[in-house]
Amino acid sequence: xxxxxxxxxxxxxxxxxxxxxxxxxxxxxxxxxxxxxxxxxxxxxxxxxxxxxxxxxxxxxxxxxxxxxxxxxxxxxxxxxxxxxxxxxxxxxxxxxxxxxxxxxxxxxxxxxxxxxxxxxxxxxxxxxxxxxxxxxxxxxxxxxxxxxxxxxxxxxxxxxxxxxxxxxxxxxxxxxxxxxxxxxxxxxxxxxxxxxxxxxxxxxxxxxxxxxxxxxxxxxxxxxxxxxxxxxxxxxxxxxxxxxxxxxxxxxxxxxxxxxxxxxxxxxxxxxxxxxxxxxxxxxxxxxxxxxxxxxxxxxxxxxxxxxxxxxxxxxxxxxxxxxxxxxxxxxxxxxxxxxxxxxxxxxxxxxxxxxxxxxxxxxxxxxxxxxxxxxxxxxxxxxxxxxxxxxxxxxxxxxxxxxxxxxxxxxxxxxxxxxxxxxxxxxxx
Amino acid sequence: xxxxxxxxxxxxxxxxxxxxxxxxxxxxxxxxxxxxxxxxxxxxxxxxxxxxxxxxxxxxxxxxxxxxxxxxxxxxxxxxxxxxxxxxxxxxxxxxxxxxxxxxxxxxxxxxxxxxxxxxxxxxxxxxxxxxxxxxxxxxxxxxxxxxxxxxxxxxxxxxxxxxxxxxxxxxxxxxxxxxxxxxxxxxxxxxxxxxxxxxxxxxxxxxxxxxxxxxxxxxxxxxxxxxxxxxxxxxxxxxxxxxxxxxxxxxxxxxxxxxxxxxxxxxxxxxxxxxxxxxxxxxxxxxxxxxxxxxxxxxxxxxxxxxxxxxxxxxxxxxxxxxxxxxxxxxxxxxxxxxxxxxxxxxxxxxxxxxxxxxxxxxxxxxxxxxxxxxxxxxxxxxxxxxxxxxxxxxxxxxxxxxxxxxxxxxxxxxxxxxxxxxxxxxxxx
Numbered sequence: 001x002x003x004x005x006x007x008x009x010x011x012x013x014x015x016x017x018x019x020x021x022x023x024x025x026x027x028x029x030x031x032x033x034x035x036x037x038x039x040x041x042x043x044x045x046x047x048x049x050x051x052x053x054x055x056x057x058x059x060x061x062x063x064x065x066x067x068x069x070x071x072x073x074x075x076x077x078x079x080x081x082x083x084x085x086x087x088x089x090x091x092x093x094x095x096x097x098x099x100x101x102x103x104x105x106x107x108x109x110x111x112x113x114x115x116x117x118x119x120x121x122x123x124x125x126x127x128x129x130x131x132x133x134x135x136x137x138x139x140x141x142x143x144x145x146x147x148x149x150x151x152x153x154x155x156x157x158x159x160x161x162x163x164x165x166x167x168x169x170x171x172x173x174x175x176x177x178x179x180x181x182x183x184x185x186x187x188x189x190x191x192x193x194x195x196x197x198x199x200x201x202x203x204x205x206x207x208x209x210x211x212x213x214x215x216x217x218x219x220x221x222x223x224x225x226x227x228x229x230x231x232x233x234x235x236x237x238x239x240x241x242x243x244x245x246x247x248x249x250x251x252x253x254x255x256x257x258x259x260x261x262x263x264x265x266x267x268x269x270x271x272x273x274x275x276x277x278x279x280x281x282x283x284x285x286x287x288x289x290x291x292x293x294x295x296x297x298x299x300x301x302x303x304x305x306x307x308x309x310x311x312x313x314x315x316x317x318x319x320x321x322x323x324x325x326x327x328x329x330x331x332x333x334x335x336x337x338x339x340x341x342x343x344x345x346x347x348x349x350x351x352x353x354x355x356x357x358x359x360x361x362x363x364x365x366x367x368x369x370x371x372x373x374x375x376x377x378x379x380x381x382x383x384x385x386x387x388x389x390x391x392x393x394x395x396x397x398x399x400x401x402x403x404x405x406x407x408x409x410x411x412x413x414x415x416x417x418x419x420x421x422x423x424x425x426x427x428x429x430x431x
Numbered sequence: 432x433x434x435x436x437x438x439x440x441x442x443x444x445x446x447x448x449x450x451x452x453x454x455x456x457x458x459x460x461x462x463x464x465x466x467x468x469x470x471x472x473x474x475x476x477x478x479x480x481x482x483x484x485x486x487x488x489x490x491x492x493x494x495x496x497x498x499x500x501x502x503x504x505x506x507x508x509x510x511x512x513x514x515x516x517x518x519x520x521x522x523x524x525x526x527x528x529x530x531x532x533x534x535x536x537x538x539x540x541x542x543x544x545x546x547x548x549x550x551x552x553x554x555x556x557x558x559x560x561x562x563x564x565x566x567x568x569x570x571x572x573x574x575x576x577x578x579x580x581x582x583x584x585x586x587x588x589x590x591x592x593x594x595x596x597x598x599x600x601x602x603x604x605x606x607x608x609x610x611x612x613x614x615x616x617x618x619x620x621x622x623x624x625x626x627x628x629x630x631x632x633x634x635x636x637x638x639x640x641x642x643x644x645x646x647x648x649x650x651x652x653x654x655x656x657x658x659x660x661x662x663x664x665x666x667x668x669x670x671x672x673x674x675x676x677x678x679x680x681x682x683x684x685x686x687x688x689x690x691x692x693x694x695x696x697x698x699x700x701x702x703x704x705x706x707x708x709x710x711x712x713x714x715x716x717x718x719x720x721x722x723x724x725x726x727x728x729x730x731x732x733x734x735x736x737x738x739x740x741x742x743x744x745x746x747x748x749x750x751x752x753x754x755x756x757x758x759x760x761x762x763x764x765x766x767x768x769x770x771x772x773x774x775x776x777x778x779x780x781x782x783x784x785x786x787x788x789x790x791x792x793x794x795x796x797x798x799x800x801x802x803x804x805x806x807x808x809x810x811x812x813x814x815x816x817x818x819x820x821x822x823x824x825x826x827x828x829x830x831x832x833x834x835x836x837x838x839x840x841x842x843x844x845x846x847x848x849x850x851x852x853x854x855x856x857x858x859x860x861x862x
Contacts, residue, residue, distance in 0.1 A: 088839035108534075294848075374658070406791070
């Protein structure tokens with residue numbers, strides 16, 4: 001954990017170093033992934049089954065017929081879920097759906113004084129693939145966050161892939177798939193699953209876009225199939241930035257920092273405060289809380305290697321720092337949280353006030369928890385309904401409006417050396 | 432040029448082949464681009480100047496001081512433009528601005544029955560770099576189409592880079608930059624320009640996102656810097672699909688096919704018709720029109736290698752074919768053009784009726800001409816205002832609403848093995 005102080009002459013250099021610290025170890029799996037994709041393209045189900053047997057340690061009884069998770073299995077999973085967890089998932093699904101419903105875009109069409117009609121139409125993607133990691137990173141909340149915006153967008157075919165290491169499949173993940181309207185589920189993961197979604201096999205029809213988190217193999221595969229299909233962002237390790245003044249509760253702040261740090265040793269939790277007392281109290285509170293945290297080993301490593309406490313003279317100083325960090329999650333626990341939030345340009349999601357811990361947003365707040373990491377909130381947004389739709393513009397000229405506009409188009413076409421463009425207009429105007 | 436007929440038993444296979452034909456020759460410049468980017472990162476302006484001298488054939492008098500195009504040069508360029516072309520550019524700029532102004536998104540915030548306030552805020556990117564190719568592909572219309580949506584979005588810093596091979600810079604490109612509110616112009620191109628925009632040099636401050644078309648070097652550089660900055664789509668060769676019935680004018684259709692084909696030998700122009708007579712007449716009209724087209728050599732190669740005429744029994748058959756092709760540009764010249772257009776899911780831009788040649792959309796229609804190519808209209812949209820903005824979600828709980836929602840978040844956190852998440856909520860509720 002580093003401590004920076006804006007009064008320190010070295011602050012600017014130290015802050016710049018904090019911004020550029022590399023938190024991800026790049027695993028070089030690109031060549032292996034290329035080969036896996038080529039095999040799935042060439043041999044379809046046969047390759048998919050072979051890789052799945054090998055990577056998920058499944059036996060010869062795992063065949064193409066077992067790729068798809070049946071309706072009966074999904075029903076059985078629902079029945080096997082603890083009632084309390086299922087109820088919490090239902091609450092979350094309802095709130096996520098309500099929030100995203102407000103994101104549905106409007107079509108537009110207007111006819112101008114010349115008689116030209118121009119506008120656009122939004123349509124849902126025809127199909128989407130949702131990658132869900134297996135094992136301990138198999139999060140039902142992620143299924144909701146990825147699948148519900150697709151349903152709200154009106155995507156008619158949402159396909160989920162999830163590996164089942166040693167044959168184990170989290171029933172809550174299947175429950176989440178059911179609650180969020182997923183149409184097909186396949187027990188397959190890794191680069192082979194991404195290849196199947198992108199190119200199709202006998203069993204898995206291809207999709208138009210692939211979303212969802214995954215390990216280095218999945219990320220490399222998504223980068224490779226981009227173009228053949230759309231992909232969402234490639235997510236990096238999670239991060240939180242907390243702005244808190246001297247009135248904040250240090251134990252609450254410490255809990256929030258550790259909720260981030262427990263994700264991953266590469267996660268990052270940062271506090272910016274104008275209070276030396278709070279800075280000190282939070283540091284002590286983190287140590288106390290770590291003593292009883294089940295994932296203390298992970299959280300301690302993240303806090304040690306990437307944690308930071310920055311002292312500023314005033315929160316005016318903090319605004320440009322936040323914009324440069326462009327945090328995935330920004331908690332603001334200051335007296336003027338709402339006003340301060342409006343001065344921030346770059347953040348994935350903002351959590352206002354001391355009663356809005358980021359974990360509420362991870363599960364039941366309503367906004368999406370798939371958010372831009374690694375400073376990409378400077379140029380991108382969290383997942384939403386628009387990620388599952390696309391816009392087609394529509395233009396219609398009348399003979400009269402073409403006569404009004406045509407000469408300018410002819411002039412510009414000729415000035416760009418594109419006589420064919422000019423002629424396609426001129427021929428209609430007998431010019 | 433291939434002729435397909437949906438009555439033919441081989442049609443499905445032939446159509447599938449048409450979809451997968453590779454029109455781009457992949458130039459392997461990735462290693463060279465990697466080296467250029469590394470040099471610009473390490474040596475800044477010095478590397479930028481060296482590469483620019485070499486690739487644009489400039490002398491030793493080209494120094495860092497000459498990188499930025501001065502206000503006086505821009506004023507001189509404006510004065511040097513033909514009045515007619517300048518007037519046409521102004522008309523285009525005004526129409527593009529008016530169309531995109533309607534794309535400005537709305538912020539949203541709502542408080543639900545529990546007292547949770549949730550919503551989002553759109554903000555403009557802090558800075559954008561616009562790549563403009565040099566030489567004959569230096570199109571002023573592209574400057575308008577890329578820069579005006581950024582201005583409408585409210586981007587406070589729009590930077591243009593354009594190479595000047597042999598020192599030549601198209602005055603209309605500078606005029607377009609001025610008309611569309613570009614703030615800074617640098618005479619630099621290729622991978623070195625992309626590197627400068629992404630990482631910054633002494634003279635060029637870095638940007639948050641890079642947009643605009645370019646050659647294989649520019650495309651490879653954009654792929655490499657993605658993550659450090661945002662990028663727009665990587666555009667492939669242009670394409671048009673025309674649906675026309677027996678009442679269409681074959682000479683007009685031929686002109687539109689060739690307006691596309693003249694772009695590039697890798698461009699693609701396709702006609703789908705229900706009329707054998709029209710198919711035949713268009714084929715003859717294309718030959719006639721080629722005879723006098725200045726760029727006939729390019730257009731002829733495109734039409735020969737990638738052109739196609741598909742005959743269908745009815746336009747009902749055409750709808751799924753269009754969706755599979757997912758054309759960048761779709762012209763519909765049939766009796767029921769508007770109704771037919773509403774049945775199409777996948778197209779970048781639609782041009783309705785016989786008086787809306789695609790070239791009108793290239794210049795003065797108003798909608799953007801930067802559109803998804805190579806079937807990517809299945810999952811992406813043309814350039815627009817949203818590409819220069821990003822959305823930050825905002826969530827605020829009251830003590831009471833946290834009490835209502837908290838237990839479900841705690842349950843889900845624990846079910847995902849993330850006790851730290853659960854505790855950050857529980858500690859606020861004394862649970």
